[in-house]
Amino acid sequence: MNHNLESEAIHIFREVVSQFNKPVLLFSGGKDSITLVRLAQKAFYPARIPFPLMHIDTGHNFPETIEFRDRLVKELGLKLIVKNVQDSIDEGKVKEENGKYSSRNSLQTTTLLDAIEEFKFDACIGGARRDEEKARAKERIFSVRDDFGQWDEKNQRPELFDMLNGKIDLGQNVRIFPISNWTELDVWSYIEKEGIEIPSIYFAHQREIFIRDGLIWSHSPFVYKEDNEKVEIKTVRFRTVGDMTCTAAVASHAKTIAEVVQEIQQSSISERGARIDDKRSEAAMEKRKQVGYF
Amino acid sequence: MNALKIATAGSVDDGKSTLIGRLLYDTQSLTDDKLEAIKKSSEQRGYDYLDFSFATDGLVAEREQGITIDVAHIYFSTQEKSYIIADTPGHVEYTRNMVTGASTSQVSIILIDARKGVIEQTYRHFFINNLLRVEHVIVAINKMDLVDFSQTTFDQIKNDFQELTAKSDYSPQQISYIPVSALNGDNVVNASSKTPWYKGETILEKLENIDTTSIKEEAQVRFPVQTVIRPKSNDFHDFRGYAGKVYGNSLKVNDEITVLPSFQQSTIKRIHFFEDELEEASAGSSVVITLNDEVNISRGDMLVKSTEVPQIEKELNATICWMDNKNLTEGTKYILQHNNNTVQSKITSIDYLIPTDFGAHKETENAGALKLNEIGQVKLRLNKAIYFDAYKKNRANGAFILIDTQTNTTAGVGFLN
Ligand SMILES: Nc1nc2c(ncn2[C@@H]2O[C@H](COP(=O)(O)OP(=O)(O)O)[C@@H](O)[C@H]2O)c(=O)[nH]1
Numbered sequence: 001m002n003h004n005l006e007s008e009a010i011h012i013f014r015e016v017v018s019q020f021n022k023p024v025l026l027f028s029g030g031k032d033s034i035t036l037v038r039l040a041q042k043a044f045y046p047a048r049i050p051f052p053l054m055h056i057d058t059g060h061n062f063p064e065t066i067e068f069r070d071r072l073v074k075e076l077g078l079k080l081i082v083k084n085v086q087d088s089i090d091e092g093k094v095k096e097e098n099g100k101y102s103s104r105n106s107l108q109t110t111t112l113l114d115a116i117e118e119f120k121f122d123a124c125i126g127g128a129r130r131d132e133e134k135a136r137a138k139e140r141i142f143s144v145r146d147d148f149g150q151w152d153e154k155n156q157r158p159e160l161f162d163m164l165n166g167k168i169d170l171g172q173n174v175r176i177f178p179i180s181n182w183t184e185l186d187v188w189s190y191i192e193k194e195g196i197e198i199p200s201i202y203f204a205h206q207r208e209i210f211i212r213d214g215l216i217w218s219h220s221p222f223v224y225k226e227d228n229e230k231v232e233i234k235t236v237r238f239r240t241v242g243d244m245t246c247t248a249a250v251a252s253h254a255k256t257i258a259e260v261v262q263e264i265q266q267s268s269i270s271e272r273g274a275r276i277d278d279k280r281s282e283a284a285m286e287k288r289k290q291v292g293y294f
Numbered sequence: 295m296n297a298l299k300i301a302t303a304g305s306v307d308d309g310k311s312t313l314i315g316r317l318l319y320d321t322q323s324l325t326d327d328k329l330e331a332i333k334k335s336s337e338q339r340g341y342d343y344l345d346f347s348f349a350t351d352g353l354v355a356e357r358e359q360g361i362t363i364d365v366a367h368i369y370f371s372t373q374e375k376s377y378i379i380a381d382t383p384g385h386v387e388y389t390r391n392m393v394t395g396a397s398t399s400q401v402s403i404i405l406i407d408a409r410k411g412v413i414e415q416t417y418r419h420f421f422i423n424n425l426l427r428v429e430h431v432i433v434a435i436n437k438m439d440l441v442d443f444s445q446t447t448f449d450q451i452k453n454d455f456q457e458l459t460a461k462s463d464y465s466p467q468q469i470s471y472i473p474v475s476a477l478n479g480d481n482v483v484n485a486s487s488k489t490p491w492y493k494g495e496t497i498l499e500k501l502e503n504i505d506t507t508s509i510k511e512e513a514q515v516r517f518p519v520q521t522v523i524r525p526k527s528n529d530f531h532d533f534r535g536y537a538g539k540v541y542g543n544s545l546k547v548n549d550e551i552t553v554l555p556s557f558q559q560s561t562i563k564r565i566h567f568f569e570d571e572l573e574e575a576s577a578g579s580s581v582v583i584t585l586n587d588e589v590n591i592s593r594g595d596m597l598v599k600s601t602e603v604p605q606i607e608k609e610l611n612a613t614i615c616w617m618d619n620k621n622l623t624e625g626t627k628y629i630l631q632h633n634n635n636t637v638q639s640k641i642t643s644i645d646y647l648i649p650t651d652f653g654a655h656k657e658t659e660n661a662g663a664l665k666l667n668e669i670g671q672v673k674l675r676l677n678k679a680i681y682f683d684a685y686k687k688n689r690a691n692g693a694f695i696l697i698d699t700q701t702n703t704t705a706g707v708g709f710l711n
Contacts, residue, residue: 004297010580011539014520015634018593042568043580046533047525131369138364144702156364157704158390158617160397162539163631163695167702181297181378183369267325 005186006039009178011162012141013043013125016176017050019166020123023176024081026112027053029065030241031198032127032179035187037072038196039178040125051125052079056112058104059086060222060243068199083115102224103245113149116173123166125176131183141180147171184239185264192257202260204237204252215248239264297376298504301395301428303419304405306383309436313405313476314368314379315346317498320483323370343477365391374502389418389650389667390617393707396426397693401504403432403497408441408473412454414651420455421650424462425613425669425709427689431469432500439475443488448473461652463686470500513542513688515577516604517597518633523582535566535582536591541690544576545583550600553591554681559600560587594635596681604691606681610639610674611711613648614664618698618705622664622672628705629697630676638677639696645671664706672708685709 016023025040027033040049055069073080085104088094093114094107116124130137140156142164157165166174179187191198208219210229217223219231222244236249237260254260304310315332318324324332336345368379380395382388396402402423406416423431433455441447452471459469472481473489474497480486483498495503523535545551549562565572566582575581583597591597598604616622622641630639647661648669664670685692696706 004578007539007578007580011520014537014580018521018634043537044523045566045568045582046527046530046535047523048527130367134366137366137368153364158394158707160394160695160704160707161690161693163633163693165631165695165697165702165704167629167697169702181367181369183371183376185371186376 005179005182006042006190008162008181009036009039010043012164012176012178013040015164015166016123016125017044019164020174022119022121023051023123023125024054024119024121025049025051025125026127027055027069027080028127028241029055029061029069029199030127031187031191031202032129034072034196034198035182035190036125036127036178037076037078038194041076049076049078052081054081054083054115054119054121054124056108056115057082057084058108058243058245059084060104060220060245062199062201062218062238062241062244064199064201065241068197072197081115081119083111085111087111088114098224100224100226103243105242105246109149116149121173122168123174123176125178127179128177129182129184129187130180139177139180141177142166143175143177144168145173145175149173151175185261188257188261188264192261198257199241201238201241204235204255206233207236207249208232209234209236209249216250217248218244220244297378298401298501299378299380299399300501301380301382301392301399301402302405303382303392303402303422304436305407305413305415308405308407309476310381310405312346313403313434313436313474313482313497314381315344316476316479316482317379318368318370319346320479321370321372321498365395372498372502377501389422389615389669392419392422393426393615393617396422396428397707399428401430401432401501402428403434406433406435406451406455408435408437408444408447408451411447411451412458416455417458417651420458420462421652424464425615427463427686429468430504431464432497433469433471434476434497435471435473436476438473438480438489439478443473443475443480443486445489445491448492458652470494472497472500513691514602514604514683515543515545515599516541516633516683516688516691517545517583518635519591519593519595519597520634521593522591533584535584536597537580537582538597539580540575540577542577542688544574545597545599546574547572551585551597552600552603553589554596554598554603555606555679556590556595558587558589560585560589562586596633596635598681604681604683604688606679608676608679609642610676610680610708612672612674612694612708613669613711614672614696614706614708615669616664616666616706618703619666620698620705621666622670622696622706624662627699629699630674630680630694630708631697632680632682632694633691635680636697637680639674640676642673642675645673674708682710684711 085107088111089096094110128136140159208231209216210219210225210231216236237252238247238249241247254263302310332344366381368381370377380399382391382395404419435448435451473492474481480488481496485496517538517540519536520538523537525533547562547565552559563584563586565575624641624644627640630637644661644664646659661670683691692710694708695704698705
C-alpha cells in the first residue's frame with residue numbers, strides 16, 4: 001500500500017471542509033465509499049467527520065449493503081441522508097426502464113441532482129477512481145459541475161502540484177474524488193491493512209444466479225429474467241457493489257480479505273468488466289458523466 | 295512502497311500511445327476485457343495491428359479525431375513499484391497540459407521519432423521538464439525499426455539532444471537515451487536482440503531502478519496549515535491541533551517553530567496521525583500538530599523551523615506559464631493561490647516572453663501580454679505578503695496558481711525566482 005495515497009486523500013478532505021460551505025459524502029455502501037469514510041475519520045480526528053453522508057437509494061440494493069450502512073453510521077455517530085429513486089419515479093420525474101437490461105442505475109442522476117438542490121450542497125465527495133474506466137481517467141480531483149450537474153470534459157481546470165482550486169459561482173457545485181489515484185488493489189490492500197469492515201457480499205457466498213452474456217447475474221425480484229435463463233446456485237462474490245441490476249458477480253472462493261487481495265492480483269478481468277452499465281457502449285460512462293452521474 | 299509518477303511527452307504520431315500500451319501489455323497490466331476492447335476497436339477501424347492508443351484515449355472526441363486532448367492517468371504496477379503515468383498531448387496548444395502533468399511527476403519520458411530526430415517540439419518538451427525540474431528524463435528514440443536499428447542514427451539524435459542539455463540545469467546523469475520500437479516492443483520492457491550495440495537499460499528497467507526514496511527533496515521544511523481541529527468533545531475538551539501536509543523535509547516533536555505571518559514562536563508538543571502519536575512527520579505526510587504555547591493560528595498560516603524562515607514579500611518575480619484563453623495583461627488582477635493561502639494580486643509588468651527553445655530565438659521584450667501556452671517573466675504586487683522559497687530551492691513552496699476572478703478558472707501557474 002502506498003503511503004502517499006493516504007496522505008493525498010487526507011489533504012483533499014481537509015481542503016474540502018476549508019473551501020466549501022456545505023459538503024456531503026456520497027455513500028453507496030460499497031468498498032470505495034467505506035474507504036472514504038475511514039479517510040475522512042483520519043483527516044479530522046480527534047474531531048468528528050464534519051459533514052453528512054448521503055445515499056441515493058435505488059430501492060434495488062443488496063439488503064446486506066443497507067444493513068451495513070445503517071450499522072456504520074450508528075457506530076461512528078454520523079448523519080445519514082437517504083434519497084430514494086422511487087420518489088423521483090412517483091413524482092413522475094423519471095421513467096422506470098423495463099425489459100431485459102432494465103436498471104435504475106442511470107435514474108439515480110435525477111434524484112442526486114434534486115437532492116443537491118434541496119440541501120444546497122456545494123461539494124459532493126465521491127469514491128470514483130481514475131483506473132476504473134477511461135472517461136474517469138480524465139477526471140479532476142475537484143471537478144466543477146454547472147447548475148445542471150453537467151461535466152464539461154473539454155473545459156476542465158488544470159490541477160497543479162497540491163493546489164486545489166474550489167472557487168465556484170452560485171448554483172455550481174463540485175464533485176470531489178479523494179481516491180482518484182488509487183487502484184482497485186490499493187483500496188483492497190488498504191482495507192486489509194486497516195482492518196476495515198465491509199459488507200458480506202464482497203466475500204464468497206452461495207447465491208441464486210443465472211448467466212447472461214457471459215456474466216453472472218443475481219436472481220432477484222428486481223432483476224428481469226427471461227424464461228429460458230436458468231437459475232442455479234453458485235459460490236460467488238462481488239468485486240464492486242452498485243445496485244443488483246447493474247452489478248455482476250464473479251465466481252470466487254475468497255472468504256477473507258487476504259484471499260480477495262490475492263485473487264485480484266491474479267485476475268485477468270478488470271473491475272468494471274463486471275459492471276453491466278458500462279457494457280452499453282464504448283462511451284457509456286462519458287455520456288452518463290456529462291449529464292451529472294457520480 | 296511509493297508510486298513513481300511519470301509524465302510523457304511527444305509530438306503527434308511519435309508513438310506515445312503505442313509506447314504506453316506496450317508498457318502495459320508487456321507487464322501484463324492489460325486485463326482480458328480491456329485487451330478485448332482494444333482488439334474490437336482496432337478491427338472496427340480496419341487495422342491489422344492492435345492500436346494501443348485505444349487503451350488511453352478516453353473521450354469520444356479523442357477517439358474520433360485520433361488525438362489525445364486532455365491529461366489521462368494510467369496505472370500499472372510491477373513487483374518492484376507502482377506507476378502512475380500522466381499522459382499528456384504534445385502539441386504546442388497543449389503546453390498547459392504538459393506543465394500540469396509534469397508538476398506532479400518525478401520522471402519524464404520524451405519521445406522522438408528516429409526518422410525525424412530532434413525537432414522544435416522536442417525543445418519545448420525538454421524546456422518544460424527543465425522549468426518544472428522533473429528529476430529524471432528518459433529520451434526514448436522510437437520507431438528504430440524504420441531506420442534499421444541504426445546506431446549512427448541513434449548517436450546523431452543523442453548528440454543533438456546533448457547540445458540542449460548542456461544549456462539546461464540538468465546534469466548528464468539525470469538523462470538517459472534508449473533506442474526503442476514501441477510497436478514491436480524492442481527495449482521497452484524486454485531488451486532487443488536488434489540493438490546489440492546498445493548496452494543500457496530498457497525503459498522499464500530504467501524506471502524500476504529509479505530510487506523513489508532518493509528523490510525526496512532535501513529542502514527546508516514547510517507546514518502550511520489547512521484547517522484547525524477543535525473537537526470540543528469531553529475527551530478532547532481543550533484540544534487545538536493544526537492540520538496540514540509536511541513539505542520539503544521532516545518535523546519532529548520539540549522542534550522550535552515560528553508561525554508565519556505573525557512570527558509567534560513555540561515548540562511542537564505532539565504530532566498526531568489519527569490515533570497514533572509520531573516522533574517525526576516526514577515530507578509528504580498529512581498530520582495534526584499541537585504546540586506547547588497558546589498561539590493564534592488559522593488557515594493559510596505556515597509553520598517553519600525558527601532557523602529556516604523563508605522569504606516574505608509583497609512584490610514577486612515569477613516565471614509564468616499561461617493556461618487561459620483570455621490573455622494575461624499588465625494591470626489586471628487575479629487571485630493568487632500559494633499552497634492553500636489565497637491573496638489578491640495585480641500584474642505590474644510582463645517583462646519578456648521566454649522562448650522555449652533554449653536560446654535559438656531571442657526573448658521578446660516588453661511583450662505586454664501572455665497568450666495561452668506562452669511562458670513569460672512577470673512582476674506581481676500582492677495585497678498581503680506570502681512566505682515562499684525560490685522554486686529551484688523548494689518545489690512545493692515555490693509555485694503558485696492564478697485564479698480568474700470572473701470565471702474562477704485556474705488561469706496560470708507561476709514559478710518564483
Ligand atoms: N513502425 C513503427 N511504427 C510505430 C512505432 N510506434 C508507433 N508507431 C505507429 O505510429 C503511429 C502513431 O502512433 P501513436 O502511438 O498513435 O502516436 P501518438 O500520437 O504519439 O500517441 C501509429 O500508426 C503506430 O502504429 C514503432 O516503434 N515503429
